[in-house]
Amino acid sequence: MALRIVVVGGGAAGIGAAGTAHQLAPDASVTVYTEFEDVGYSPCGIPYVHGKEIPKFENLFLQDKAFYEQMGLDIHYETRVSSFDLANQKVTVEGEGEVPYDKLVIATGFNYKDPGVPGTDLEGLYYVKNIRQAMEWDKILDDVKKAVVVEASPLGLEMVTALAHRGIETHLVDPHPWALAEVGDPDIMKPVMDSWTEMGVQQHYNTKVEAFLGEGKVRAIQTNEGELECDLAVICTHKEPNNRLAREAGLEIGSTGGIIVDQRMATSKPNVYAAGDCNELPHGITKIPIQGLSGSHAYSQGKVAGTNAGGGDRVYQPVYVPWGMVAGKWMIGGVSFGETLANALGIPFVAGVAQGISRARYYPDMKPVRVKLLAEPGTLKLIGAQLVGGEGIKERCDFLAVAAKTGVTLKDLATMENVYSPPIGALNEPIAMAAQNGLASLKKS
């Protein structure tokens, strides 16, 4: 009998797993269950359609349904899996009954944390996730005069920027003292917050949502600082692993709430893999598990899970977490630790900071680039970075993640070679300048 591979979840991890398993084991039956209407699109692009940077939602689809059908994947859309029976290697599918598997890949993704206040059942609360719902919300946005974004998470930053671009009066309510305060350092986030002010965004930090108010539909948000009227609330709370079924089935769960996996994405039960936002992975520097990474992480993990489910042998590695985004009029990004997080965890570090430029100073549209590097005292190995600038942030973060992974030191970075070409790079590379400043401050101390 052909190998039966069941994938639960049709996001980046699920489709990555299914496609890879099918490539590796073309004779296997690969069945994907998703509760949504589509697979194979980029939900990360939704804020940019709302912000009108991308003209239409259809552009976010990578492939149509016929492509997957021709490929040989059996995708069951709008189909909910209600339980896993791991002892008997079956899943229960609503409307289909029990479905046996030889290998199971769990890729159930995330849910937004429940705000935990009265009024979450009102209409007008938007959770950005499903593209079909986003299409409907986009029509509603045409009539929205005033919106509140709840929490300055990465998605919150994108949605604030998108709604402001769209000309909607936008309020940001966040319980922390500055935007993205659990990840970004205040000096990195300040230009973003200032640019939002320029764009007309009203920011309410250290402010907690106490209730959503309205009759049937939200008309205001009650906070500890007073009432904020609104036509729409975009809920951008923390992402939590969607692993209710995994918990109920007895899979081991870690301290992050994510499913425990090894380097092959294998869970605590035989023939069961987990990939993407529902699991947790060790951090490359501390080795302590973390959870809730990017779509690129989810897709890569899916490919590893799919390879191993399909009879191959592939491993994933601890993560160094390069991240980046456009927020307000700036690009921000980082690798592993910023100052705030390293200080919170008590991880010792030395830092070097520099303000450089993205192109030759005389070249049109030259942008500032601020780089902060964190290194381990003694060895001076890179353990983190944060950047804010007008361009070239993503590429620097990708490079610095590899640098951290391979043990590159501040000394290496201080003497790095760099591309110099007036339209694309300045004489002095901001990363090298930050490393040089870090070494200079060590000599002084």
Next chain:
Amino acid sequence: MGFFEWVRTNSEHYLMEASQREMAKKYLGTEPPVIGATVKDIFFRRLFVPIYRLLPYGVRRMVMMAMPGSHKREWGGRQKPS
């Protein structure tokens, strides 16, 4: 939420709050976090955070590594290119 999730969630929250307070002092113009005054707030802020910070990094790390998680499984291999 299991016990270890509860411990981690609260530890991270109050350690981050303390760090944000220090960052606010370092970066002028930055607001410090608003702090609560429940029994849990007081326990974590006045007992947990100071004790955590008194411990040597090696001890703190040992405690963190003792918690259940993916790090206790095999993670030594090299990624093969796709």
